Structure formats: structure tokens, C-alpha cells
Amino acid sequence: MNECPTCGRKVRDGVCPYCEEDVAHVASADPTPVSGESFVGVFSSDNERQADFIISALEAEGIPVHRESSEAVSGLGHGDDDTDLTGKIVIAVDEEDADRAREIVEASEHELDTGNH
Numbered sequence: 001m002n003e004c005p006t007c008g009r010k011v012r013d014g015v016c017p018y019c020e021e022d023v024a025h026v027a028s029a030d031p032t033p034v035s036g037e038s039f040v041g042v043f044s045s046d047n048e049r050q051a052d053f054i055i056s057a058l059e060a061e062g063i064p065v066h067r068e069s070s071e072a073v074s075g076l077g078h079g080d081d082d083t084d085l086t087g088k089i090v091i092a093v094d095e096e097d098a099d100r101a102r103e104i105v106e107a108s109e110h111e112l113d114t115g116n117h
Contacts, residue, residue, distance in 0.1 A: 017062035039066055040098040043105045044087035050112050051089040057108045058093065063101050066092040 004016040015022055043054045051067065058065050068090045093101040 017059070017064055038095040039092040040095050040101075041085045041090050041092045042098060042101045043091040044070070044085040045089050046087045048089065051087075051091060053112065054091050054105055054108060057104055058091070058101055061100070061104055063093055063097045063104070068092060 004019060004021050006021040007016060007019045042058075043051070045051050045054075055065050055067060070085065070088050070090055091105075
């Protein structure tokens with residue numbers, strides 16, 4: 001994880017989705033979670049296309065997404081809700097983005113159910 005030099009948030013490489021600062025040049029592109037960082041599972045599926053659709057929807061709203069296998073996130077929290085994380089692909093977000101991400105996932109599920117993705 002890199003720290004955005006402008007807003008100080010922990011982000012993966014590329015462009016900070018919060019302030020649009022280029023963080024690719026920042027040292028320490030370590031993909032492992034930083035101490036104190038907490039991820040929350042917000043969606044799970046066995047379907048690759050569904051997972052990609054949700055990832056796109058979340059990233060379009062500026063939410064950094066962490067795509068993991070179910071084995072890698074066996075201890076991943078899912079906050080106060082009953083999010084089903086039994087699929088092979090688990091989509092997680094930073095804890096601070098979880099509520100907003102759940103709203104986006106919920107709004108997107110209708111499109112997933114009708115196949116309009």
C-alpha cells in the first residue's frame with residue numbers, strides 16, 4: 001500500500017481515488033495491509049463477470065477495491081450486516097468505505113439479477 005502524498009490515505013498504486021493524486025511514484029508499493037488497516041467484505045460470488053461488474057461499479061464511485069479469494073479472507077470481517085461471503089471471489093473495501101460500498105452493491109444487484117451488466 002502507498003500513502004497518498006496529498007490526502008494521506010492508504011491506496012494501492014496508480015491514482016488516489018479520493019484526491020486524484022498520482023501515487024505510482026511513491027515508494028513502498030507493498031500490497032499487504034498496513035498495520036491498523038481494516039478491510040470489510042461487501043460482496044462475494046463464484047461468477048467472474050459479476051465480481052468484475054461490482055468492482056467496476058465501486059471503482060467508478062472512487063472506492064478502492066480489494067479482490068481476494070475466499071481462502072485468503074477467511075477471517076475478513078463484514079461489519080454489522082449479514083453479507084454472504086461464501087463465493088470463491090470476495091470483494092472487500094476499506095472499513096471506512098464499507099457503508100457506501102454496500103449501498104452501491106445493493107443498487108447494482110438488480111442489474112446482476114436481471115443480467116443487464
